[in-house]
Amino acid sequence: xxDIRFCTDDNFDQDVELIKKYKIGIEFQTFYDPFIKxxxxxxxxxxxxxxxxxxxxxxxxxWELNPGTKMPGLRKETMKMYNFAYKIAKELGCDSxxxxxxxxxGTYGYTGWVKRTTAFWQExxxxxxxxxxxxxxxxxxxxxxxxxxxxxxVNDKRLKINLDIGHAxxxxxxxxxxxxxxxxxxxxxxxxxxxxxxxxxASNLDEHLDITNGTIDIKKVVKLVxxxxxxxxxxxxxxxxxxxxxxxxxKLAN
Numbered sequence: 163x164x165d166i167r168f169c170t171d172d173n174f175d176q177d178v179e180l181i182k183k184y185k186i187g188i189e190f191q192t193f194y195d196p197f198i199k200x201x202x203x204x205x206x207x208x209x210x211x212x213x214x215x216x217x218x219x220x221x222x223x224x225w226e227l228n229p230g231t232k233m234p235g236l237r238k239e240t241m242k243m244y245n246f247a248y249k250i251a252k253e254l255g256c257d258s259x260x261x262x263x264x265x266x267x268g269t270y271g272y273t274g275w276v277k278r279t280t281a282f283w284q285e286x287x288x289x290x291x292x293x294x295x296x297x298x299x300x301x302x303x304x305x306x307x308x309x310x311x312x313x314x315x316v317n318d319k320r321l322k323i324n325l326d327i328g329h330a331x332x333x334x335x336x337x338x339x340x341x342x343x344x345x346x347x348x349x350x351x352x353x354x355x356x357x358x359x360x361x362x363x364a365s366n367l368d369e370h371l372d373i374t375n376g377t378i379d380i381k382k383v384v385k386l387v388x389x390x391x392x393x394x395x396x397x398x399x400x401x402x403x404x405x406x407x408x409x410x411x412x413k414l415a416n
Contacts, residue, residue, distance in 0.1 A: 164415035165217055167397040168408065169353075177401070178211050184408050187217030189260070189397050193250050196223045196243060209254050219258040219297075219351070219397065222247035228264035230279035237282065240264070244286060244296075251294055258295045258351060258395070260324045263309055266302050272311060280315045287320055297324035297351040305336040306344045313348045322350030328399070329353075331378050332360045332367035338378055342386040349391040354380070354411070355400040372403035374410060384414040 167187035170177040174192065181188050190208060198204060212218060227240040244261060251259050265275060283296075298321065300309060309323055323345055327338045334341070342349065356376030357369040373380045387394055396415060398407050 165395045166408070166411055166415060167217060167219060167395055168404070169221070169397055169399045169401075171401040173401070174208065175211065177404075178215075180404060180408070181212075181215060184405075184412070186408065186412075187219070187395070187397075188212050188215045189399075190218070190220040190254060190256070193247065194221045194223050196246055205250055205253055212254070217395075218254055218256045219260065219395065220247065220251045220254060220256045222259050222261045224262040224264075227262065229282035230264060230270060230275035232270075232278070237278075241282070241286065248290065248294065256294060258297050260297045260299055260351065260353075262301050263298045263303065263312070265308055267304055272308055276308070276311045276315050279312055283312075283316045283318065283321055287318055290320065292320060294320070295350055296321050298322075299324040299326050299329070299353065300334075300341075301326070301329050302333050304334055306341045310345055310348060313345075323348050324351040324353060325349050325394075326353040326355075326399070327378055327383060328355040328357050328368060328370060328376075331376070332357050332362075332369075339382060339386055342383070342390050346390045347393075349387075349394050351395045351397065352383075352387065353397055353399040354383070354407075355398070356380070370400045370402070372400050373398065373407045374403070380410070381414060384411070388415075 167189050168181050169189040169191050223243040229240050231237050247259050330338045330341050354373050356371045356373050356378050359377045360367055
């Protein structure tokens with residue numbers, strides 16, 4: 163059985179009911195904002211509401227965070243936010259945490275950035291157990307090479323890739339399908355949503371449309387996932403036409 167999950171949006175209670183209806187997993191996205199009011203109360207409430215959901219993951223804060231930065235203060239803040247996410251994920255019973263890779267093209271050369279990022283992850287994992295996998299997500303990367311280098315350099319089973327197919331489609335020079343082929347089993351998780359690509363002329367390229375609405379062939383994506391990274395989690399990251407997306411993905415994946 164393929165592990166399918168759904169990302170919660172602003173309508174948490176509604177999303178949880180949908181997740182329970184289709185008997186799939188949950189990705190908590192509330193805590194990408196570390197400054198929400200009544201944090202402890204919110205964690206407690208969401209934990210209770212999702213108590214009967216088996217498979218759980220969480221999206222960490224990502225604003226301006228960068229594990230490969232040369233700036234000591236920013237590195238410290240990145241470590242702080244990832245530890246903040248880890249603590250909450252433990253409380254919620256999550257098996258994985260999604261973090262953005264943090265690299266913006268042209269700001270650093272690959273070699274130095276990978277070296278610093280490797281040191282960051284080695285420090286992060288030093289006091290962690292094996293219960294949670296950190297999934298680094300592509301955002302602005304032009305191809306898969308940098309993330310491949312990070313995974314191979316860190317060489318820790320607790321670090322894998324979250325391939326966001328929507329980000330790859332609108333920001334990358336490499337097709338979504340080649341991302342899957344080149345990264346293979348380094349991929350442990352996928353964010354599934356659709357858009358019309360970077361040449362569409364849309365004002366917001368990262369449209370986060372349902373998986374059937376855009377230029378990504380979701381059937382081909384699922385077929386390649388089965389071939390190259392069959393154990394990867396498939397997480398729908400669009401609230402648009404949610405039931406249609408869930409039903410289609412369950413049909414394609416199983």
